[in-house]
Amino acid sequence: MDDLVLNWELGTGGLLLLAAAGIALLLVLIMAFRIHAFVALMMTSLLTAIAAGIPFNRLLEAIAFGFNPTLGNVMLLVALGAMLGRMIETSGGARVLTDKLIERFGEQRAAMAVGVASLLMGFPIFFDAGLVVMMPIIYAVARRLGGSLLTVAFPAALAFSSMHIFVPPHPGPVSASAILGADVGLVLILGLVVAIPVWYLVGVLFGGWVGRKYDIAVPTILDGTPDEDREMESNPSFGKIMLLLALPLVLILMNTGLNMYASTTDDPDAFKAEPVIALLRTLGETPIALLITVLVSMWLLGWGMGKSGSLIDKVADSALGPIASVVLVTGAGGMFGGVLRVTGIGDAIADSLNSIGMPVIVAAFLISLIVRIAQGSATVALTTAASLMAGVVVNGGFNPVEVAAIVLATAAGSVGFSHVNDSGFWLVSKFFGLDVKTTLKTWTVAQGLMAIVGFVISYAIFLVGGLFG
Secondary structure (H helix, E strand, C coil): CHHHCCCHHHHHHHHHHHHHHHHHHHHHHHHHCCCCHHHHHHHHHHHHHHHCCCCHHHHHHHHHHHHHHHHHHHHHHHHHHHHHHHHHHHHCHHHHHHHHHHHHHCHHHHHHHHHHHHHHHCCCCCHHHHHHHHHHHHHHHHHHHCCCCHHHHHHHHHHHHHHHHHCCCCHHHHHHHHHHCCCHHHHHHHHHHHHHHHHHHHHHHHHHHHHHHCCCCCCCCCCCCHHHHHHHCCCCCHHHHHHHHHHHHHHHHHHHHHHHHHHHCCCHHHHHHCHHHHHHHHHCCHHHHHHHHHHHHHHHHCHHHCCCHHHHHHHHHHHHHHHHHHHHHHHHHHHHHHHHHHCCHHHHHHHHHHCCCCCHHHHHHHHHHHHHHHHCCHHHHHHHHHHHHHHHHHCCCCCHHHHHHHHHHHHHHHHCCCCCCCHHHHHHHHHCCCCHHHHHHHHHHHHHHHHHHHHHHHHHHHHHHHHCC
């Protein structure tokens, strides 16, 4: 895709100006002119690509670069998660689980309990998939407690985000560990040391303040018609709902464990060739695990309870219409971020910062943070920063704890200040029922705080590790 860009003479300053102008235009279109986010994102992506010098006959290729993979990934996870959510919601399962949580932990601790559950689920499950699966529980608890949705939603969402950013086996810390030569097991242990305080300080404490300041009603995106809700009502047992929440967790953990084991064997190719192992790993891929869970939910909450196939089909179908906007806008957010990546802005910024000369851990954090802000993708920001710093880290004489701390500092930078060029920003905006301005004031600030707190803890680990070097 790099060959699409003709105006490399713009330099880092020109590319930064181009990115800033694109973001400003997008905000004006959405906030001032009230143009739908999907249309505004597509218009801005096209105009930014043209301004970057991409020829007209390759514009569609440029916007597809970020849109197609984002849409493909998000569509499967959100669609299956929404179906699972509708089955749990319409059967009365969300209410059953909410009642049990409040009975066990009390109303004052219910939001914390949902956040802790999200931390556990977030260990193997990606941010977007985990959040979608938990949304009906988040909505049900928020309705029961009253007040703002964000009081419950922020601790849960930031639990998934913290685990996704800092803790293997998620792809960001794993890839950075591989690039920088860090011990993945040590990164996992120290990643938890970073992720849990980050979640508590930002998700629980800051999230609680956000919930008190912004009174956001529970969205109706997962609601069905009264007739559907009444016909599907079956008051399932608490055990059935826990089984449905645990099933994808177990399947994905199985995939994770087998993949990690495969990476440590002397002959990973032979391991992969085992048909039973290959099948088990496939069953644990996130979309497949969610598909299996949806089918099991249809049996446990539908067919097995005497519900007709036509009713179950109607309930599943009703889950897809409302999330169409979520999927398209999230994909368009990936489109805009992809266009910015095609311009080369991330590489230009990283090269400029790398030449300044500053402590390795600080440089890794800042490169990752600024590339993230500029082009939106946390994974690209993390791998770009890690790749640039790899030579310095490998030849720097750092001990294993210091190298792991550099990985975590780089990961911290990659989460910082999610905004309109990040597909995750739009996922949160739509599922939480927030307009762009409120999402910037809440989610963007929270992600920035995660970056700062995560870096401070990582830097402390780096200093302590240096004492034993």
